[in-house]
Amino acid sequence: MEQQAELQQLESFLVQYEQGTLPSVNWLDNLVFSRIRDARSMQLRIAQATDDFFQLLVELPVYVRPVIFRERREDVEPLEIHSWQRLTWLVDDEVNLMLENPAERKHQKLSRSVGRGVIDMELKPDGAEKRRLSAIIQLPPTRPLDMESQNLLWKFRFAISHDPRALTKFLKCVDWSDPAETQASVQLMREWAPIGPAAALELLTPTFSNSEVRRYAVSILRQAENEDLLLYLLQLVQALRYETADDNELAKFLVERAVANEVVGNYLYWYVLVQRTPPPAERSMSAFRMFERASRAKDTRGRSVWETLKFQRELMEKITIITQEVNTLRGARKVERLRAILSSDNTLGAVLTSFPQAIPNPLNPTVLTTGILASESNVFKSALSPLKLAFQTLTGDSATMIFKKGDDLRQDQLCVQMISLMDKLLKRENLDLKLTSYRVLATGNDTGLIEFVKSQGLADILKEHEKLTTYIALHNPDPHGPNGCTMTSMMNFVKSCAGYSVITYLLGVGDRHLDNLMLASDGRLFHIDFGFIMGRDPKISPPSMKLCKEMVEAMGEYFSEFKTYCCEAYNILRKSESVVLLLNLFSLMADANIPDININQDYEKALLRFESKFALELDDEAAMQHFISEIHRSSNAFLDPIFERAHRVAQYLR
Template identity: 50%
Template sequence: MSGNEFRFFLSCDINLPVTFRVERLEGNLPPPKTPSSETDSTADDRKGELYVECALYIDGAPFGLPTRTRLESTGPSYFWNELITLTSKYRDLTVQSQLALTVWDVSRGKDEELIGGATILLFNSKKQLKTGKHKLRLWRGKEADGMFPTSTPGKVPRHERGELERLEKLVNKYERGQIQRVDWLDRLTFKSMERIKERESSKNGSSHLYLIVDFCSFEHRVVFQESGANFLLPSPIASTNDIVIVWDPELGKINLSEHKQLKLARSLTRGIIDRDLKPSSNERKSIQRILKYPPTRTLSGDERQLLWKFRFSLMSEKRALTKFLRCVEWSDVQEAKQALELMGKWEMIDVCDALELLSPVFESEEVRAYAVSVLERADDDELQCYLLQLVQALRFERSDKSRLSHFLVQRALCNIELASFLRWYVAVELYDPAYAKRFYWTYEILEENMMKLSSGVNGDEDGFKLWQSLVRQTELTAQLCSITRDVRNVRGNTQKKIEKLRQLLSGLLSELTYFEEPIRSPLEPGVLITGIVPSESSIFKSALHPLRLTFRTANGGTCKIIFKKGDDLRQDQLVVQMVSLMDRLLKSENLDLHLTPYKVLATGQDEGMLEFIPSRSLAQILSEHRSITSYLQKFHPDDQGPFGITATCLETFIKSCAGYSVITYILGIGDRHLDNLLLRDDGRLFHVDFGFILGRDPKPFPPPMKLCKEMVEAMGGAESQYYTRFKSYCCEAYNILRKSSNLILNLFHLMAGSNIPDIASDPEKGILKLQEKFRLDLDDEASIHFFQDLINESVSALFPQMVETIHRWAQYWR
């Protein structure tokens, strides 16, 4: 059928009875009318027994016999969901045919109480038969009037319609298949609609009663036509199932017959038969498509059954295990037993897939224990990449003393860096009352096992001294918190606060200038720090007055750390961890984009440390040098090089711009301005301050990619070969990271229960937004075109440049 064709049926040729479904009653019933002889308590205890009387009126006169629904007393809300078939047929209807619906209450015995009524026309203003769900407002205490025009119209007045009315019409179209189905978007939409519905219900209160009626649908629209009219059309419609298609409102609900058949298909006796089954060519294609689904995708009933049917032939396919385990009905003891036996014989899965088995989707202790056994194969460097999420996965364990807890502690005993980070990650979560006991047990068992060690993880310290070194990290952060408060209380400019800071650090009673015993750096436990250099410590000009501290190290060098109090760094910690992981993934494919994954550690709910990287913000650079090119010429001049800069420096700048452009797009990092884009002397650009992630942005109309025009100008403009090279690096990096989308999605899924603001607000929505950024529906070539279009759209975005100008003015006057 071409896009311009309009196919329809004529009402005069439909030889079928008028059919519709009375679904439910919404709203609160009026108080019952009780005689004075009855007590109030009797009236309060009475429950309504309701039925709906349905009558057809043609041109204001009753036509045929009225029909009643069954009695319904399980309210509120009263839910009939009863199919009503009238004696009249569609061919008998006129354009002014109406359906009169009256709700009666018979809970008082012989005396029926009228609740209300409503009338609806069966044809709309375009003379098309109404289909789908309709919400009729009942006229309280009035019987439905079938006259034309009626005095009890069920249509809600325009001024009373809200957002919910519009959404219900869209749902109506969706259920009839007129709106394309997108799994992840549908889930988000229906979840938001539930919230809107609750809000509207609480706002409207009990002022109105609504009756929901569902009219059947046909394959094509039905247009009114009087019988015998001269009109050319196809042959009349007969009452056959091949032509008339009626939407089933119970579609998707549990079918008892199918459920029984499913149980029989998955019984133990089927195992002998299924063992030798091999999928056909089409079934193999369907299975391969399912295996490519992201971990957030919910499998349909047919897909679950397909994987179960060919479970034996899939055992050599390691990617199929997580999908197969999602097909298992774990409440069925026999089925769960079969699945666990197969899991033990399955091809060993990769570590990234094992992370999926630790998500809240899988509650079976055996499955989670299997995931831990796979993690045991990971080396310490890989395990440290996932340590933050593995600690969060403790929330989903069924017991405090889980195998995951034991595994994390045992690995920490062999590596001081893992021990230090595990201790901090767990300590921060102790503030969560819902899971404090579980995290405390892990903390306690780590302490107990470390103090039992006869020798340390590096062989030259005993366990007690090692643990004390980690405890002194907490004492150090407590002292820095106290100093920060004292510095903030100093009245005056930043210079006076800096003087106060240095005074506190170098005072006679200060223990911070020289530590009695070296302390392992919280940010880098392999480094021993011996004290703070007061003269090289300072304060940033900011509302929270972060401290910039220079620490002496045991090998005679120094390291610089930023300490913040009053800011939750757990979100920054997660983003930087993801940057570090993506840098690792890119380098494994021989693509080094010169990223700067500086270290971040949250030491409390509102405090933490960051590694200080010598750099300057683009706002400062543009203010003093007017362009990025002029700034880089200062440090890497080359008369023969492009734009007067060494080729190495320019290449570093282009690669780092490409890397962060892709990463910030995937993670949906918002609030990007020239003050949180920093540039190092060697040309490396990097981002800081990740207060908005997963698509959140305080600025209106943010560009899809955070790429400012100053960066493009430093590459020679949008027509230069260096800008073309930048786009090439972007597309290459995007395709590499898309290959690891399952790993990144699994890590974020494990963070679903965390207290990180932009995840805790709506974990499912955030993860689905992240999944959308990978565009897994595209192949590599199509994704390149998609990403190039994103870059072009971002560069040409004018509005963000206006916002950037306003932001610069605000920073200037601050």
């Protein structure tokens, strides 16, 4: 026991010595070290003789330089910290100076030698590598690829060339500054399994600047029908800004389609024209000139179509002047002045009420209009006093649209496009949620047209009828139906509520109140005014979707069906091909001056927020539970009724 106590005391002194709290005396140090070795040997022999033997050896690192941190002990004097001047600083160039590691770079170049192509063609991934490749291929287009993933894709590029989903990932790992690697990659790209339009859109983003890659993307888009092309024509016009030459393949393709199809030509004209407004996009200006030359060179019909497009532009300029004049007046005098201008016999009135020739409706070019009906036109009571204009059609009907001056409608235009696209994706899966796909067309930085849909705001309905079902039953009566409504109108309401709940959740639509939720007479609900998206909202802690108690009460016993429709729609839009398409469309809008996408030049964060709404890490069952929890949180939002009352007070004071 005495020997064990002595050893423990010596070990304690040794710890203090190593920590620098005991002074070093050479002759005494040697004696103590010798005594410690003897004591340890004696203790070991005793333990072995009594079968009570257990030994743990721990090797601790020895530092040549001073260590400036140690565990504090109460019974030990504080260790003096060595001065910073005596420390040796080592700088890691890779981390601190953001420099490339030459060893890694050399390894990458050797492993990617084009001369290895014959060998790489025979390489097959093992089980673990297959799982890793599958995970990489399934990543959304917004995720960057690390060096390990890029090397793995390159190594097995031939083995995965049968998978169309892998092409965009492979092209991201190519070193385009290496001519030999570029040539080999372009050749393999042409032999790859054909991709679809969604992946082709990614190849037109600024990530890919190689002209051959962009030409390949256009060749894929050439296979699309005009109906599908119109769904992402807005983004294709934005992609022109990333081309490196005026005479590029994308511009040629768009102009060819526009000259051949007047509907495509109408929208291309306005999309490109808006891009030409300050600050102008150089490639868009050259595409506009190319479009004009091609239209005039086609034939008499081509020249006539171009002249009608020019007349549309002149018409918008005249209506802008009228709006500015009307806004100088107050109250009912605005409507009187608008109708007086349209009914006058002067040059302006004559041109507006009777066009020189029938022109396509800018919002819907399939409808030809002949003039503006003064008696049916009006001015809305709001801060910007938008005009409600009724256009006489060639068939004798009227097409009503709203002209706004003072608002940038490009964000609304994008949101309405996304709603129409998602509606089409849902209908492809046989899910019709009765969405109202009205049209919006920006005609300038602060002017634009909105299709008028006959409806009434929920705020006005509740003020007049107290319950939404009373309004629906008034237009769709059925004494034996739910709440006195027909079953069709009730299901229109439930389905449309579900559709817009999912879509506004994904788009992060904010500033939702009962004045920008509209209800049509057949029970379909829809949203307007998309001034806040991607999670932005002027309110504090807003719900993720607008689901007020009046809407829940109107659904009544069908609230469970509402949740079922929501979950079904959410999982359809979470499918890989849908997510890729939607993310790529938003990626192409990075430089489109959409306020809430590139706010504070933080576009990448906005895109990641959009991606996070799809909860891609969850399976379908978990995603359903996730969305149901969002529904319950939104329907029970504590602050939402308070903000709703504050909004009504603000509207009253205005």
